[in-house]
Amino acid sequence: MHIKPDCITCIMNQTLKVCKLLELDDTTGKKLLDSTAEILIQHDLTHTPPQIAKETYGKIAELTGNTDPVAKAKAHATQLALKVDTSFVKTLHDAVKFAVIGNVIDFGAQKQLDLDETIQSHFHHRFGIDDFKTFEKELKTAKTLVYIGDNTGEHVFDKLLIETIKKQYDIEVYYFVRGTPIINDVTVKEAEILQTCATIVDTGVPTPGYDLGYANAASKALFEKADVVLAKGMGNYESLYDETDRKVYYLFIIKCNVVSEAIGEAEGELIFTRH
Template identity: 45%
Template sequence: MQLKPDCLVCLFNQAQRVTKVLECDETCAKDVLDTAALEIAKFDFTLTPPEAAAILYPKISKLLHKEDLYKEAKTESIQKAKKLLPFAKEQIRKSSDPLDAALRAAVVGNVIDFATQYGFDLEEEIKKIFHIPFAIDDKRAFSQRLCKASSLLVIGDNTAEHLFDKIMIEVFKEHCSHLDIYYFVRGKPIINDVTMDEALEAGLDKVCTVVDSGVDTPGFCLERASNEAKAIFDNVDLILSKGMGNFECLDGVKDPRLFFLFKIKCDVVAKRVGKQVGDLVCIQGDTI
């Protein structure tokens, strides 16, 4: 998916968000925004939004002398997520369709950074997710393929979301015991995306093979992946791509092995998939 004009404004707003999260003073905030503005003016429509972000964020990191801009924010979101895990597990346990419930738990993870704007309504929001219909719903097609698959690749997205992905993977393993599962993390810190550090800390390596994808964009850009990651991507029977960043990068890959699972968080993606901001979707890759 290529960059749209609205993405430029979103990126500038993201730069502002960095200055808020890091509580920059006015001079520092202006430096960040000036740097962002000059970078944004250079972007063109050949880039995907995550590729543009991967140009912008390192410039901000350099300016602020802070490699992992969202380190503290990620730690905080992990703490918040941990409180919600028992609820998600309970929903899966009670469900008559555990694979469907597991995918919903993984969407709960994806909704977290979106839902923070709702503040204390987050729990209420998440309760709904185990019951509401998906705007595009290929979950059943995914589950059917999962039962026949020997290998699955899950492409991780945000930190905190990975804790819910772990729950999902545990359910998958319980129901499909011979399944080899791989989990891709980003090759370096970019925004609040999950990296090897957070994955290992959460013990994801105990339930699947965690792989450093080598990718430095906040979305799995296949061309930037390590040879190992590319080989896994090419050879697994099934791929579950989590979150909007990965969708923006892999949208062009028309592959029936590939399923996108995310909550729609912006107008540009909403328009692309023909649904609304806030909708949940599970989309098979060759149908979009």
Template identity: 35%
Template sequence: MQHHFLNFPYCFNSACSCRNMKAQPECFPCFLRQALQAAKFSSLSEDIQKRILQEVMEKLLKEDWNKTPPELAHIAHAVVRKYARGDPYAKVKKESNDLALSMYPELKKIVEKSDNPLRTAVRIAIAGNIIDFGALDSFDVKKTLDDVLRRKFRYDDFEKFKKDLERGKRILYFADNAGEIVFDKLLIETIREMKDYQITLVVKEGPIINDATLEDAKYTGIDKIVDEIRFIGNGEVGIERNSPEVGQWIKEHDVIISKGQGNCEGLSEFRGIFYLLMIKCPVIARYLNGNVGDIILLYR
């Protein structure tokens, strides 16, 4: 399938000299929104909230704005960590995991009864991408699931996805958010029914927003169905997604699966990746020449 993208400061066009996504003007209010959201989740006073926003703005003004959105978002959350005790998102992450786990038995039945279990599991995994406090303040998981099971894909590289799975052996799976990884668990289980794979799951080494960590992997049981778990950073500990180490991981695996907007942004300089996501912001919509709400299964 041929895809046509806009001539953007970052793009999927292999002929373009700009290989990685750069933060756009619309990203900066979002960084501030995330910092304020994290401060409120930490029950910090209004004075501290204002101080956090001021420090975030001061630090961003000194930064290279040609970095990827996740790299700059890390700066905002590093400021919050100076004032907050523990993980600001711990409560909502547990709630997201519990909600998804409560839905899991019914979702499993939907996949098992489907005429095309793999395609249905892909749709369900993409629906889970709505659980994203980095891009949204609120969401309705069950309503989104019903919609995504019927909706047409903006980009649909499913046939290549299936063929590459049939040919490949080693899978590298970049998870996105807590709660969402229960939907990922269902997709991985469905993939495993095709043949024996060596599957490596990638989660965050430390907490940031509601991104999935090792704790979430263990809580949801996804750790039991993969062969290895690796870690990328949260701006405080760990390596960045666009690091040479991650590039080496990609070379070592046959099928690379990237979930969500953050991974799409952070992995954008690499090639040979299947992106599974729901578009939730205008910057990503412009990047992918789509619309907010579109569902994506894109090989690039």
């Protein structure tokens, strides 16, 4: 998905949130905002939001000397997720629903949603698009599953879904993470808790979305050969949608009007679509 004018304000707002998270002084904050504006001016509308984010966060790291500027938010999100009661998750569909609800943990989103409130309001809410039956059917014969992670914190709920899948199916799971810290996306460091249920794969990707143009050869081979691929979050949707010939299951909450218009569902809807 290419950026739209609305994405420009979203990216600027992300930079402002980083300034506040790091408690930067006004002069340094302006430098970061100016650098983001310059990057946006230099890129036309043929780029994806994750590609622009790579450039802006790279510049933020350079100007602040902090290679993981959202580390504090990632740690908080993980602790928050670990405290959530998951005892009422009984079925595979429940686990899918819980995993997508975890997608509200997103430092880069236009609108910030409360995790507990979203669990209460969305757990019994129908998906706007729900290809679960096809997913379940494919799992019955699948031997390999590539699960492309998204944000730190929601990876706790990814773990629950993977464990639920493996209880029912004899399947090898590969959990893809980003190659370097970018926004609050999950990397090898945060994904350690999934080592008991999946093989962690460092994709080498520096963008907040699995961009095939940046992916290393090992992850590309797994991506192409896997029987099933599940991509979590809007960043992966923005990076992969219409960029690959293989079928991918996209699992996310619509958190901006640009994706809402592209997929034809309202903001806040739960999406589980095979494309």
